[in-house]
Amino acid sequence: MLNLKIKLTIVILAILLIGLGFIAYYGRPVMQLQPNLSTSSVGTDPATQNIDNTAQGNDNFYTLNDISKHSTKNDCWAAINNDVYDLTSWVSRHPGGSKTITSICGIDGTLSYNGQHRRDRKAKKYLVLLKIGQMK
Amino acid sequence: MNIRSTLIIRYTISALFLWFGFAQLLNPENWILYLPEWTGYFPIPASMLISWNGWVEVILSVLLFVGLHTRIVSALLGIHLTLIALSIGGALGVRDTALGIITIAIALSPSDRYTLDQHNKFKIVATEKR
Numbered sequence: 201m202l203n204l205k206i207k208l209t210i211v212i213l214a215i216l217l218i219g220l221g222f223i224a225y226y227g228r229p230v231m232q233l234q235p236n237l238s239t240s241s242v243g244t245d246p247a248t249q250n251i252d253n254t255a256q257g258n259d260n261f262y263t264l265n266d267i268s269k270h271s272t273k274n275d276c277w278a279a280i281n282n283d284v285y286d287l288t289s290w291v292s293r294h295p296g297g298s299k300t301i302t303s304i305c306g307i308d309g310t311l312s313y314n315g316q317h318r319r320d321r322k323a324k325k326y327l328v329l330l331k332i333g334q335m336k
Numbered sequence: 337m338n339i340r341s342t343l344i345i346r347y348t349i350s351a352l353f354l355w356f357g358f359a360q361l362l363n364p365e366n367w368i369l370y371l372p373e374w375t376g377y378f379p380i381p382a383s384m385l386i387s388w389n390g391w392v393e394v395i396l397s398v399l400l401f402v403g404l405h406t407r408i409v410s411a412l413l414g415i416h417l418t419l420i421a422l423s424i425g426g427a428l429g430v431r432d433t434a435l436g437i438i439t440i441a442i443a444l445s446p447s448d449r450y451t452l453d454q455h456n457k458f459k460i461v462a463t464e465k466r
Binding site: 205208209212215216219220223224227228229292293322326 | 404
């Protein structure tokens, strides 16, 4: 006869394993066919946005006036170290919270960024994916 | 330590891990940044790793809350959080290391009387042969 504690442990372990199985099944990557790549809209993934912009992307030049027109949470551009970034998709994903990102929407956020992430290689790795141009 | 202090610490740490576990389950892509680089070599999507981690944290936090296998669970959670904190570094890492050490401290003391471990029905009693 198994003790109640052991029985409960077995049940909880079973729940754990079933949960892991559900996550593995429903979270598995599934290839999705695009109906027409040439007419499909650009995804919101910053990586795809940048790929689409490479013909003109890093050759785009913006002034602070241009950047100031994108100063909301849902349309957020910022200048950092003379480069211009579209931070819209990053607002809700920033580990330090959305307020620190929205505080630099529409302005030159160099001081704010360097103050927090000057030597942060991870931050640079993610930031480069969001680049859309340079400061004029 | 006073029983109330022990209870407060245990329930608070349990709530902390429960919150983080659910947050990882509901929005795994928000936590990908915290994955160490060596996990990139796994043939498993990053969001799946985060979801698994979240589910495990949810289960372990429930166990900690009800007080089943308290010492083992709190040791696992504490070591897990401390390792994550050390890999993050910075101000966040300092704060999380302290929380991890507090969680490990729960494992270093015997279970309090409000845990299932100490409940009569859940105690494993050795029977003597006569």
